[in-house]
Amino acid sequence: MLSVYLTLVTDEDDKNIIIYIYEKYYSYMANAVANELGDRRYVEDIVHNVMLTLIDIIENIDYSDKKKLLHLCILIAKRKAIDFKRKKSNSDISIEACQDSFNIETESPEDIVINHE
Numbered sequence: 001m002l003s004v005y006l007t008l009v010t011d012e013d014d015k016n017i018i019i020y021i022y023e024k025y026y027s028y029m030a031n032a033v034a035n036e037l038g039d040r041r042y043v044e045d046i047v048h049n050v051m052l053t054l055i056d057i058i059e060n061i062d063y064s065d066k067k068k069l070l071h072l073c074i075l076i077a078k079r080k081a082i083d084f085k086r087k088k089s090n091s092d093i094s095i096e097a098c099q100d101s102f103n104i105e106t107e108s109p110e111d112i113v114i115n116h117e
Contacts, residue, residue: 001022001048001051002018002019002022002023005018005022005051005052005055006018006019008052008055009055009058014058014059017058017061017063018051018054018055018058020063021051021054021069021073022051024070025069025070025073025074026047028070028073028074028077029047029050029073029074029076029077030043030044030047030077032074032077032078032081033046033047033050033077033078033080033081036077036078036081036082036085037081037084037085042084046077046080046081046084047077049080050073050076050077050080053076053080054073054076
């Protein structure tokens, strides 16, 4: 996966930063995501999104302070995990649950046509 990230970066210094982040902080980001989700199924996808975010902001990253860089990576990972949970919980609501909560009775298409004639 690292090679994919490196194709997205043109500057050699930026490539070195991405390599450093991937090799040193991937496990920290993965653990932060897994802890936030309580589940490891989506960790790779979310960390992939974190890496893409880091690539987008690479020019603004201060990589001279490794501790701050690690905290930035973990912060972005946690936020991406929270966003993922929020989106997933919103998409898990079924149509039936919505109908039940609003007391909507559904008619079949045939009944609708017959009743409107």
